[in-house]
Amino acid sequence: MRxxxxxxxxxxxxKEICITYNGSDYQAYEGETIAAALLANHxxxxxxxxxxxxxxGIYCGIGHCYECRVTVDDxxxxxxxxxxxxxxxxxxxxxxxxxxx
Amino acid sequence: METADVVIIGGGVIGTSIxxxxxxxxxxxxxxxxxxxxxxxxxxxxxxxxxxxxxGFPIKLAxxxxxxxxxxxxxxxxxxxxxxxxxxxxxxxESHLDFMKQFVKQQNKAGIHVxxxxxxxxxxxxxxxxxxxxxxxxxxxxxxxxxxxxxxxFAKAVKRKGVIIRRHTEVTDIVIENGKVVAVQTAxxxxxxxxxxxxxxPFAPKIAEMVGIGLPIMPRRGVILISEKVKPMIHGNILxxxxxxxxxxxxxxxxxSYGVGLSLGQTxxxxxxxxxxxxxxxxxxxxxxxxxxxxxxxxxxxxxxxxFIRIIRTMVGFRPFTNDGLPIISEAxxxxxxxxxxxxxxxxxxxxxxxxxxxASLVDRDLRYKEFLDxxxxxxxxxxxxxxx
Amino acid sequence: xxxxxxxxxxxxxxxxxxxxxxxxSHGASVALVDENPVPGGKLxxxxxxxxxxxxxxxxxxxxxxEKEIKQLGVTCFLEREVxxxxxxxxxxLNNGEQLESDYVVLATGAIEKPIPIPGWTTPGxxxxxxxxxxxxxxRVKPGNRVAxxxxxxxxxxIAYDLKMAGVDVVGIYLPPFNEFSLDKSNPLKMIAYxxxxxxxxxxxxxxLLGKLGKQASVQKLGVNYYPPFGMRVWGIPLHLRKAVxxxxxxxxxxxxxxxxxxxxxxxxxxxxxxxxxxxxxxxxGLYPLVELANVAGCAxxxxxxxxxxxxxxxxxxxxxxxxxxxxxxxxxxxxxxxAMAQGELVGAIISNRLGLLKHGTELIKQAKEKVNVxxxxxxxxxxxxxxxxxxxxxxxxxxKAVK
Ligand SMILES: Cc1cc2nc3c(=O)[nH]c(=O)nc-3n(C[C@H](O)[C@H](O)[C@H](O)COP(=O)(O)OP(=O)(O)OC[C@H]3O[C@@H](n4cnc5c(N)ncnc54)[C@H](O)[C@@H]3O)c2cc1C
Ligand SMILES: Cc1cc2nc3c(=O)[nH]c(=O)nc-3n(C[C@H](O)[C@H](O)[C@H](O)COP(=O)(O)OP(=O)(O)OC[C@H]3O[C@@H](n4cnc5c(N)ncnc54)[C@H](O)[C@@H]3O)c2cc1C
Ligand code: FES
Numbered sequence: 001m002r003x004x005x006x007x008x009x010x011x012x013x014x015k016e017i018c019i020t021y022n023g024s025d026y027q028a029y030e031g032e033t034i035a036a037a038l039l040a041n042h043x044x045x046x047x048x049x050x051x052x053x054x055x056x057g058i059y060c061g062i063g064h065c066y067e068c069r070v071t072v073d074d075x076x077x078x079x080x081x082x083x084x085x086x087x088x089x090x091x092x093x094x095x096x097x098x099x100x101x
Numbered sequence: 102m103e104t105a106d107v108v109i110i111g112g113g114v115i116g117t118s119i120x121x122x123x124x125x126x127x128x129x130x131x132x133x134x135x136x137x138x139x140x141x142x143x144x145x146x147x148x149x150x151x152x153x154x155x156x157g158f159p160i161k162l163a164x165x166x167x168x169x170x171x172x173x174x175x176x177x178x179x180x181x182x183x184x185x186x187x188x189x190x191x192x193x194x195e196s197h198l199d200f201m202k203q204f205v206k207q208q209n210k211a212g213i214h215v216x217x218x219x220x221x222x223x224x225x226x227x228x229x230x231x232x233x234x235x236x237x238x239x240x241x242x243x244x245x246x247x248x249x250x251x252x253x254x255f256a257k258a259v260k261r262k263g264v265i266i267r268r269h270t271e272v273t274d275i276v277i278e279n280g281k282v283v284a285v286q287t288a289x290x291x292x293x294x295x296x297x298x299x300x301x302x303p304f305a306p307k308i309a310e311m312v313g314i315g316l317p318i319m320p321r322r323g324v325i326l327i328s329e330k331v332k333p334m335i336h337g338n339i340l341x342x343x344x345x346x347x348x349x350x351x352x353x354x355x356x357x358s359y360g361v362g363l364s365l366g367q368t369x370x371x372x373x374x375x376x377x378x379x380x381x382x383x384x385x386x387x388x389x390x391x392x393x394x395x396x397x398x399x400x401x402x403x404x405x406x407x408x409f410i411r412i413i414r415t416m417v418g419f420r421p422f423t424n425d426g427l428p429i430i431s432e433a434x435x436x437x438x439x440x441x442x443x444x445x446x447x448x449x450x451x452x453x454x455x456x457x458x459x460x461a462s463l464v465d466r467d468l469r470y471k472e473f474l475d476x477x478x479x480x481x482x483x484x485x486x487x488x489x490x
Numbered sequence: 491x492x493x494x495x496x497x498x499x500x501x502x503x504x505x506x507x508x509x510x511x512x513x514x515s516h517g518a519s520v521a522l523v524d525e526n527p528v529p530g531g532k533l534x535x536x537x538x539x540x541x542x543x544x545x546x547x548x549x550x551x552x553x554x555x556e557k558e559i560k561q562l563g564v565t566c567f568l569e570r571e572v573x574x575x576x577x578x579x580x581x582x583l584n585n586g587e588q589l590e591s592d593y594v595v596l597a598t599g600a601i602e603k604p605i606p607i608p609g610w611t612t613p614g615x616x617x618x619x620x621x622x623x624x625x626x627x628x629r630v631k632p633g634n635r636v637a638x639x640x641x642x643x644x645x646x647x648i649a650y651d652l653k654m655a656g657v658d659v660v661g662i663y664l665p666p667f668n669e670f671s672l673d674k675s676n677p678l679k680m681i682a683y684x685x686x687x688x689x690x691x692x693x694x695x696x697x698l699l700g701k702l703g704k705q706a707s708v709q710k711l712g713v714n715y716y717p718p719f720g721m722r723v724w725g726i727p728l729h730l731r732k733a734v735x736x737x738x739x740x741x742x743x744x745x746x747x748x749x750x751x752x753x754x755x756x757x758x759x760x761x762x763x764x765x766x767x768x769x770x771x772x773x774x775g776l777y778p779l780v781e782l783a784n785v786a787g788c789a790x791x792x793x794x795x796x797x798x799x800x801x802x803x804x805x806x807x808x809x810x811x812x813x814x815x816x817x818x819x820x821x822x823x824x825x826x827x828x829a830m831a832q833g834e835l836v837g838a839i840i841s842n843r844l845g846l847l848k849h850g851t852e853l854i855k856q857a858k859e860k861v862n863v864x865x866x867x868x869x870x871x872x873x874x875x876x877x878x879x880x881x882x883x884x885x886x887x888x889x890k891a892v893k
Contacts, residue, residue: 002629003630004629008654031528032628040628046613055612055742057616059604059617060617061619062620062623
């Protein structure tokens with residue numbers, strides 16, 4: 001899914017780091033958001049809705065809709081589309097609730 | 102000019118519940134300035150508390166309303182999230198213990214099932230509570246309902262019964278001829294009617310002024326913090342003894358500023374409702390950040406697990422306060438065709454079902470609820486005229 | 491305890507950064523707050539060819555502005571969301587910090603209106619802007635086979651962005667009619683709208699469309715003879731007579747269900763077709779993000795040409811709450827250059843109020859002119875009648891002032 005070469009923006013040249021999503025390791029690039037890193041790894045499902053337990057992914061991509069909430073390291077419920085990945089970051093999809101493990 | 106048998110002013114939980122009972126054999130119009138349920142009835146908790154009511158008439162009234170709730174969901178044909186999960190009043194420190202022991206004794210005598218539980222028992226029922234609390238009272242009779250759904254359910258039911266609802270329509274005047282109501286003037290036209298019901302909640306005094314009556318109702322502001330959706334962690338509703346003190350003994354409150362007293366509940370979808378406080382600030386909805394902090398601090402002292410939970414928004418409502426904590430459900434003394442049904446303070450959700458029945462009884466002039474209505478008359482206060490004529 | 495500044499700016503998009511640079515360069519102490527980890531706002535996603543000029547690469551411009559801001563000593567509070575503004579004026583950040591200032595600029599930008607369509611919550615469906623963020627900022631394809639729903643300046647611009655990024659855009663479609671899509675589902679109205687976008691369009695798609703429906707008679711022809719199989723612009727099929735009525739797939743998007751719209755605008759359900767895709771982008775239009783102005787108690791007006799409800803502002807960009815200014819898309823939806831110029835104008839006005847300018851009146855006049863020029867030369871217009879919208883606001887302001 002990576003756009004390594006772009007006619008105007010040129011070549012991609014970013015530092016690789018490693019993140020964990022639901023227990024599995026994935027490659028990510030420094031400076032990108034959790035949502036971008038996961039999408040680059042073909043992951044779209046970020047949580048399940050409270051009512052109906054339906055899968056949800058990003059929607060607005062700019063921090064407004066809160067559809068992209070995931071759980072990071074210390075239990076924080078963050079927006080995947082405005083939160084930057086860190087090396088060794090542990091990310092989990094959310095079940096029905098923010099404080100659910 | 103449009104005509105109606107009855108015009109109800111105010112589309113909160115009270116106005117819609119009245120419309121529901123009056124619609125059977127009359128042409129009813131309900132006039133709402135904004136959206137249905139968007140004022141107090143949309144900015145409140147969801148408790149139907151019995152154990153906190155004062156002995157005597159207030160308990161009787163609350164019980165009568167609670168009875169109506171038993172079949173209400175079925176009757177309205179909509180899920181209103183009515184649950185009988187019981188309720189708890191947390192006793193934060195030893196100094197309230199004596200007062201609360203007294204309270205339990207008095208409530209038991211009045212026929213309420215409420216018992217004192219120690220800290221261990223309280224924590225077993227509500228694991229979110231702090232190990233520093235002194236104990237709690239618990240009643241299985243307390244219940245809860247989703248107030249937003251309740252008001253919408255009433256509104257939907259009355260539409261089915263043919264009631265005409267006008268939203269975004271402000272009542273600006275009431276026309277009186279020879280001491281009798283003849284019409285209601287709205288921002289969008291006049292409606293001829295001989296019967297008006299003032300169900301404008303905290304705004305009821307402004308409506309009453311239009312017919313020259315001063316109502317002893319004051320807006321008592323309350324704030325609730327709403328959290329993100331979290332896994333079920335509260336069973337039923339929780340109040341704290343400070344809340345009871347603030348509510349019943351306004352002279353005896355300690356210095357927890359801004360009238361803060363915990364009320365804690367969780368909606369079916371998982372959001373926590375963290376309240377609250379009681380302040381007289383007119384109709385001003387701008388709440389200082391200090392008030393929000395005070396509410397949050399107080400809540401986490403009693404339920405430390407709230408620490409990690411995020412607040413996503415806050416809401417502000419005006420409880421329609423009366424001096425004796427009871428609503429006014431009464432005909433106006435000097436004006437024919439003007440009924441007041443307002444002033445439910447912090448119990449409007451709990452008392453909405455009975456209020457509809459009481460007003461219907463008043464309009465029909467049957468004697469079914471005479472005993473209740475006698476206690477809710479306006480003339481129990483020193484009513485006064487505001488206009489010179 | 492609150493940290494005090496001469497000026498607090500909320501939103502580090504082109505408007506907020508423009509204001510910060512001007513005010514700081516005149517010596518004001520400035521705090522700039524944004525919820526994103528990097529300044530730039532929506533500017534960072536923008537890439538397009540300017541008429542008779544070079545490529546406009548938003549990320550580079552944003553990076554340069556960021557450098558300037560740092561050199562000027564602006565304090566950036568990033569990854570902080572402002573949740574309230576209290577009188578007079580305390581700015582509350584979500585991590586508990588508090589800022590205090592006599593002057594506040596709300597430069598919170600715009601966001602997208604969603605159009606709910608059956609299946610729109612399935613992972614793989616996103617707002618069109620999200621696709622731009624993914625492709626242009628993060629360099630990740632939003633999908634391999636993408637369908638776009640909603641035809642407007644933004645969706646056409648981003649269709650082009652995706653094309654450049656090597657994404658297979660299978661088609662641009664109309665939304666089905668519902669209370670959210672309204673005119674956006676009507677072929678005739680869409681052609682009329684497209685014709686208004688023509689004059690300085692940033693890419694050939696818009697130019698081509700501009701030609702399509704200049705006059706009312708042509709607009710009619712457009713609907714009647716517009717081929718139901720669509721036409722291709724840059725290899726992207728543009729369907730003015732097809733609506734996506736459903737997005738299919740349980741865990742992930744698998745396909746769209748497309749129906750032809752007949753000449754009167756009705757759906758021909760017999761013509762339903764299933765088209766496999768892995769991503770759907772919905773474009774419902776933009777509206778100004780103005781909650782904070784509401785929290786601060788500013789008066790509002792509704793101006794359709796500007797994108798909806800906006801805080802009423804004066805010709806000095808001040809709201810009805812003294813000391814609270816607005817700039818950029820929070821005053822009406824326009825391109826980044828206009829937003830930047832508006833920011834610079836507000837930066838100059840506030841510097842003047844702070845007593846930092848020697849030739850204040852002259853500078854402000856120049857800054858105002860810069861906004862007008864930017865507006866006139868805009869390469870992208872979200873609302874064809876933006877100028878009359880701006881005039882309307884000043885009218886309303888003056889009316890209010892007279893009262
Ligand atoms: C913080 C808080 C917590 C609470 N918690 C609980 C609880 O747990 N349990 C409980 O039982 N109660 C609770 N209450 C109390 C309860 O919310 C109120 O008693 C109840 O909602 C009052 O309903 P109402 O219909 O009388 O008033 P409202 O809901 O305020 O309705 C009055 C309506 O009249 C309309 N109106 C006003 N003027 C005009 C006009 N000129 N023309 C047309 N329309 C007009 C208004 O727009 C409004 O919609 C709480 C209240 C607050 C503030
Ligand atoms: C999805 C999308 C795509 C767009 N694409 C284009 C395009 O291709 N070409 C074009 O010319 N225009 C485009 N625009 C229009 C764009 O809004 C303007 O070009 C320009 O970026 C507006 O600048 P601004 O500074 O007003 O706002 P923005 O650039 O939107 O910046 C506002 C900033 O404020 C932040 N913010 C908002 N509220 C808060 C808060 N409470 N606390 C902290 N931070 C906050 C936001 O996160 C954002 O970073 C697009 C707009 C959107 C919404
Ligand atoms: S996708 Fe909307 S907030 Fe992240």
